[in-house]
Amino acid sequence: MSPADLAALVEKKSGVPVFYVGFPALYKQAHIPTAKMTGPCRQQSGLDLLKAELASMPKNKEFVLYCGCCPWDHCPNVRPAWKMVKEMGFTKAKLVTIPTNLHTDWSSKGYPTVRAQAPSE
Secondary structure, rough: OOOHHHHHHOOOOOOOEEEEEEOHHHHEEOOOOOEEEOOOOOOOHHHHHHHHHHHHOOOOOEEEEEEOOOOOHHHOOOHHHHHHHHHHHOOOOEEEEOOHHHHHHHHHHHOOOOEOOOOOO
8 A cells, every 4th residue: 555545544534443563752753643553563562562453353354554664675563564464364454665764755745644742841
C-alpha cells in the first residue's frame, strides 16, 4: 500500500485499524492519526504487543502496518511484523511501503500527522 492510499483511508475516517511497528521515540515525534504504537517489532516485546492487539480480530479484518523509521529496504521492524501477521493467518492485512522515512514520504506531503507538542515555557 502506498502512503497516498493510506492517507485516503485516514482522511475518509474509514475505521481501518493502523498499527505503528517502529520505535516509540519516533512515534512520539510524529505519527499517523489513529495509529496504535505496538513496536518496535524487531524485538520480541514489540511482536508480542502487536500479537496481543490482533488476537481478537477476525482473520479477514482489514488493517494496516507501517514503520517509516528509515529507508524501506533497511527497516528492521516491518519484516518481522509482516511475517508474524502472515503466520497468524490474516488475509487482508496491508503494509505501507515508505521508501525513505515517515517525514519525507508522509509528513512533508501534507498527509494527516499527529505531532508532538512543544513543551510550554
